Amino acid sequence: MSDDALRPTRLSFDPAVAQAHLAAVDPILGRVIAERGPYAPSTTAAPDVFHSLMRAIVYQQLSGKAAGTIHGRVLAALGAADAPGPRAILATDTDTLRGAGLSANKEASLRALAMAATAGELPDETRLADYSDAELIDAYSAIRGIGRWTVEMLLLFHLGRPDVMPIHDLGVRKGFAAVYGLAELPKPKALEAACEAWRPYRSVGSWFMWRALEAAEAKPQPG
Numbered sequence: 001m002s003d004d005a006l007r008p009t010r011l012s013f014d015p016a017v018a019q020a021h022l023a024a025v026d027p028i029l030g031r032v033i034a035e036r037g038p039y040a041p042s043t044t045a046a047p048d049v050f051h052s053l054m055r056a057i058v059y060q061q062l063s064g065k066a067a068g069t070i071h072g073r074v075l076a077a078l079g080a081a082d083a084p085g086p087r088a089i090l091a092t093d094t095d096t097l098r099g100a101g102l103s104a105n106k107e108a109s110l111r112a113l114a115m116a117a118t119a120g121e122l123p124d125e126t127r128l129a130d131y132s133d134a135e136l137i138d139a140y141s142a143i144r145g146i147g148r149w150t151v152e153m154l155l156l157f158h159l160g161r162p163d164v165m166p167i168h169d170l171g172v173r174k175g176f177a178a179v180y181g182l183a184e185l186p187k188p189k190a191l192e193a194a195c196e197a198w199r200p201y202r203s204v205g206s207w208f209m210w211r212a213l214e215a216a217e218a219k220p221q222p223g
Contacts, residue, residue, distance in 0.1 A: 058074060
């Protein structure tokens with residue numbers, strides 16, 4: 001898959017049921033769903049979780065175009081297509097990876113991820129459905145260079161989990177403030193408390209906060 005290719009997220013739940021539940025428990029969110037729906041997340045993720053995390057590390061703090069170029073160079077340096085695997089990373093010297101455009105920190109993070117994979121320290125990808133969101137967040141965010149937000153995005157867009165609540169995401173916080181008429185952005189813990197009613201479909205509610213923010217930012221500004 002190219003870095004620009006989008007595919008629909010494979011959901012682990014029925015989005016129609018989720019939207020109906022959210023509209024029933026939160027009429028304000030229900031209006032957003034009616035205006036911006038249906039729920040249709042998509043992903044540019046790699047073929048599996050390991051390579052999605054690898055991609056996320058490369059993309060950190062870079063624009064999409066620049067990150068895509070470096071990601072392509074890294075894959076070429078590893079001598080593989082979309083999925084070189086952890087052993088290819090460990091077998092490639094530092095100069096080659098740095099020459100592909102990786103910073104020292106990103107190269108170290110890729111090696112940490114690859115070492116964890118080869119040591120059997122990552123969740124078994126053949127049975128990811130057996131792991132809770134919290135277990136996956138704990139396991140993946142323990143790796144250097146992979147934070148909680150990265151794993152939350154993986155859960156929401158790559159694995160299609162229903163109840164992810166990225167309380168630190170700026171877009172979700174801005175969208176929530178716009179939808180509910182708040183003068184200031186909600187603090188993460190306050191946002192978490194306010195969205196308890198969305199369980200067990202907080203992924204869907206969060207996604208509509210992004211869509212609501214897009215709509216608010218597209219409105220013509222007065223003056």
